[in-house]
Amino acid sequence: MARARQRAHPVPVTEPKYRIRALHTDSTVTVYQAYPPEIGLPAAEGGRFPPVWQRDRMTWIKPSFPWMMYRCGWGAKEGQETVLAVEITREGFEWALAHACLSHYEHGLHADRATWKRQLKRAPARVQWDPERDLLLRPLPHRSLQLGLAGEAARLYADEWTVRITDVTPLAHTVHEHVREGDLDAARQLLPRERPYPVREESLAHLYR
Numbered sequence: 144m145a146r147a148r149q150r151a152h153p154v155p156v157t158e159p160k161y162r163i164r165a166l167h168t169d170s171t172v173t174v175y176q177a178y179p180p181e182i183g184l185p186a187a188e189g190g191r192f193p194p195v196w197q198r199d200r201m202t203w204i205k206p207s208f209p210w211m212m213y214r215c216g217w218g219a220k221e222g223q224e225t226v227l228a229v230e231i232t233r234e235g236f237e238w239a240l241a242h243a244c245l246s247h248y249e250h251g252l253h254a255d256r257a258t259w260k261r262q263l264k265r266a267p268a269r270v271q272w273d274p275e276r277d278l279l280l281r282p283l284p285h286r287s288l289q290l291g292l293a294g295e296a297a298r299l300y301a302d303e304w305t306v307r308i309t310d311v312t313p314l315a316h317t318v319h320e321h322v323r324e325g326d327l328d329a330a331r332q333l334l335p336r337e338r339p340y341p342v343r344e345e346s347l348a349h350l351y352r
Contacts, residue, residue, distance in 0.1 A: 158285045161272060163340040165206035171230045171306050172340065174204035174290070177215035183225025187310035192301045201293040202300070204229065208335045210287040213276040217319040218312050228309045228335075235304030237342065239296050243268035246291065267296035278322050278330050 166173040178186070185193040192198075205211045215223035244259070244266035269291040274282035292300050314333065321330035 160285050162285065163206060163288050163342060164275075164337045165340045166208075166228075166335040166337050167233065167340055170233060172206065172233050172236045173228050173230050173335065174206050174236075175208055175211035175226065175228055175311075176202070176204060177211065177218065177220075177223035177226045179222045180225050183227055183310065183312075186227060186308050187225070190308050191305060192308075196301060198298045198301055199294075200297070201291050202297050203289055203291045204231075204300070205287070205289055206340070207275060207287040207337065209276045209278065209280070210273065210289075212315060212319070213280045215315075218315045224312070225310060226312045226315045228311045229305060230307040230309075231300065231304040232306060235299060236290075239268040239290055239292060239300075240270070240342065242266060242296070243270045243290065245269065246271040267294045268292050278318075278327050 177183070182193065182196055186196070205214070211226065212218075215226060218224055218226045244262045246269045271289040271291065272286035273289055275285050275287040277283055318330045318333050321327070321333070
């Protein structure tokens with residue numbers, strides 16, 4: 144990889160460790176997933192997940208484009224060759240957050256491990272906070288939200304919350320090419336404009352650990 148001409152991750156000093164950042168409008172929020180072409184291409188063409196998409200399995204959605212690139216290797220990993228931007232309703236996204244449980248036990252947040260396990264088993268959604276990534280896919284000090292949907296939440300996501308599905312694989316490849324050439328400014332200009340998502344932090348205190 145060519146030497147980067149600019150710093151890969153100009154991070155504000157005040158960036159909090161836990162914050163939901165996403166591309167969003169007044170009514171929708173965009174999340175990312177990656178699939179093999181036999182699922183991803185029909186989903187993008189039809190604007191809905193095809194019948195082969197298993198609605199009885201947990202699916203993970205990511206509001207962070209850079210973290211999705213880390214997860215799918217810029218769309219190069221086997222089974223993740225088609226990168227999708229899935230625009231869903233904010234009502235659905237916030238319903239999932241409100242009904243979510245942390246994916247791990249946190250002493251002081253949960254009464255005990257057994258209570259957490261019961262909550263996790265009942266919850267239709269779960270939250271995991273992983274290090275955000277820069278353009279070189281290196282971990283940053285602050286965290287990125289991963290939202291797992293199962294059961295009712297997965298079915299609602301696929302059949303009711305989804306507004307639009309776009310194949311952004313070409314974007315992933317173009318950004319990656321700029322990164323490989325060391326032109327991080329050009330790569331950064333193409334990134335989705337992910338801003339802090341306006342959710343009331345006090346209502347999500349059970350997820351910020």
